[in-house]
Amino acid sequence: MKFMRYLLFPFSVLYAGVMQLRNRQYDNGTRPVSTFEKVVISVGNLSTGGTGKSPMIEFLIRKLVQNYQVATVSRGYGRKTHGERIASEEDTARTLGDEPYQFYRKFGEKVKVVVGEERVLAIPHLLMDFPETEVILLDDAFQHRKVARDLNIMLSDYSAPFYNDLVLPAGNLRESRNQAKRADVIVVSKCPADLSAAQQAEITQKISAYNSHAPVFFSTIKYGELKPAFKEGTIKTDVVVISAIAKPKPFYRFLEERFSVVDKFEYVDHYNFKKTDLDRILRKLNGKDVSLVTTEKDMVRLLPFADHPLMKQFNLFYQPIEVEIDNELGFEKLLIQAVEKRKRELNL
Incomplete structure (x- = not known):
């Protein structure tokens, strides 16, 4: 495996350079970013998957749905349809994608579930039919920089932390480790239940080499009854x-x-x-x-x-599984503060 990584490393350097140029263009305004008059919260990661984004989206829904009109916007990976689509009773996993359909099946009409290859197009499609929407949750959108967000949540799998990984194809990162700096919040996901305070501090210190401003939280997976x-x-x-x-x-x-x-x-x-x-x-x-x-x-x-x-x-x-966050009250406070701050800015 190490030998293969060595062989693939030049391609990783090339890919990282392309992604760095893309990010620089967003940073300096060369590439446009669309801003919507709604609260936008993104959940994503630097790696290629398996960090627990869907359970985190469900966690956010449960925290927000009692007080706000919430919608999720996903790409709809693996679906057999194209374009923008709002979930309805006629849909299945094949028409929405498995994760969006799971959201719809679990929360029903409490949450609007939207899919679209381009989230920057899916959001206007959502707001045309449901202008009362207050909070939009972008699923797997850390790299989707066409849409401005008010809270950028980045997940990192405890068993495969981003700071130990390499960019594709030598590793599993979609972009360089230093892009973790864009995160407003970092959640180390799928932690063992007995993770000690000393271990948390060690991980937080390693993360701070790439992002020293974002608060770091630790989450575990809670397995429900079959x-x-x-x-x-x-x-x-x-x-x-x-x-x-x-x-x-x-x-x-x-x-x-x-x-x-x-x-x-x-x-x-x-x-x-x-x-x-x-x-x-x-x-x-x-x-x-x-x-x-x-x-x-x-x-x-x-x-x-x-x-x-x-x-x-x-x-x-x-x-069924759910996310549990170690400092849940602190996370919820940060979440609500971000929502209310944006609502005040919009006079909503």
């Missing part, structure tokens, strides 16, 4: 896991501590399941007394297969 996807039932001791997420190992570890995991069917992130995939799983599981377990994000892509023989023969359960 829920049936299609029919009620009791989960069996032996389970088979179906996953198509960027970093499934923590999910596997959690299940292995509670069940006997007899098999795993692993696919690439955002994979659109096909009937042939389920046919293959069914053939392999023939005669076994097991339950199926998947993530909530994967579950929304499996919903169209409710009548498949695999789902008729075996119960499918999905694992």
